[in-house]
Amino acid sequence: MSEAQIFTPVRRQGLLLHFGLALLLLGVSAGSLYFATQAAVGAYFVLLLLLSVLLLPPAVLAAYRGYALLRASYTLERDGLKLRWGLRGEDIPLPEVEWVLSAADLGYALPLPGLSLPGGILGRRMVEGLGLVEYLAGDAETLILVATRQQVYVISPADPREFLSAFQRVMEMGSLSPIEPLSARPAAFVQNVWGEPFARVLLAAGLGVMVVMFITAGVLIPGHGPVALGYDARGLPLQAGPPERALLLPVLGALTYGFNLLLGLFFFRLPENRPVAYLLWISSVAAGILLFAAVLILLL
Secondary structure, rough: OOOOOEEEEOOOHHHHHHHHHHHHHHHHHHHHHHHHHHHOHHHHHHHHHHHHHHOOHHHHHHHHHHHHHHHHHEEEEEEEEEEEOEEEEEEEEEEEEEEEEEHHHHOOOOOOOOOOOEEEEEEEEEEOOEEEEEEEEEOOOOOOOEOOOOEEEEOOOOOOOHHHHHHHHHHHHHOOOOOOOEEOOHHHHHHHHHHOOHHHHHHHHHHHHHHHHHHHHHHOOOOOOOOOOOOOOOOOEEOOOHHHHHHHHHHHHHHHHHHHHHHHHHHOOHHHHHHHHHHHHHHHHHHHHHHHHHHHHOOO
């Protein structure tokens, strides 16, 4: 076996689940924001605003898990094993592998990490008899354990028997030039982004504008008269409503900032795509400044 063999997890069910959940949460978030613009100011209005914001983090998490599953792979080479799951990557030299075993042959039920779903069995936990175990798997029925000197990795190739057979052949052949060990984690990626001075300035500026806009709106709204949010087809101001509706502008700014932040992180991964990330983050700052100006015009 001289060429690398690429194994992938079962994807269909996990992709449908995670991307479907992400779309559902985003739809409810957008709908909540829309109905907030139509609702009378009160507890219902505040609830809709909070709902539109609070549903975004789980929607992003579901979308990322779907993306990670789509890109997941286990590459077996004569000199090592390369695990990829989203922003998580691990290169294991062959001599570091102590044993490989199907979870079905473990002798007891392998406990799964919290929030495990089809297509997203991820996380780290201590397991009695195994020590530290990291899960990079998608299907609880095809789990395989790869033990190294440091910890145990749990993966789920779609064809576990073929993976075990291929690994046995690799072990029999032996390694000629072990691959270099590598460990890439999402937290390290975020640190790399924050370590770029220009990116740090843009992200901090965008966040700062959002915070100042929320504080300004909160200070100016009490005691302010009715405000009109927009104009009709004839260019005349819409019917004025309670000043609390001006909170829609900071919320819209926060949603824009969050969307551009995540999309920018996606493009930032590759050096040739970083200008796109910078443009997105610049647009977040510009949009925040414009919305802040609108808040001042409405409330001053």
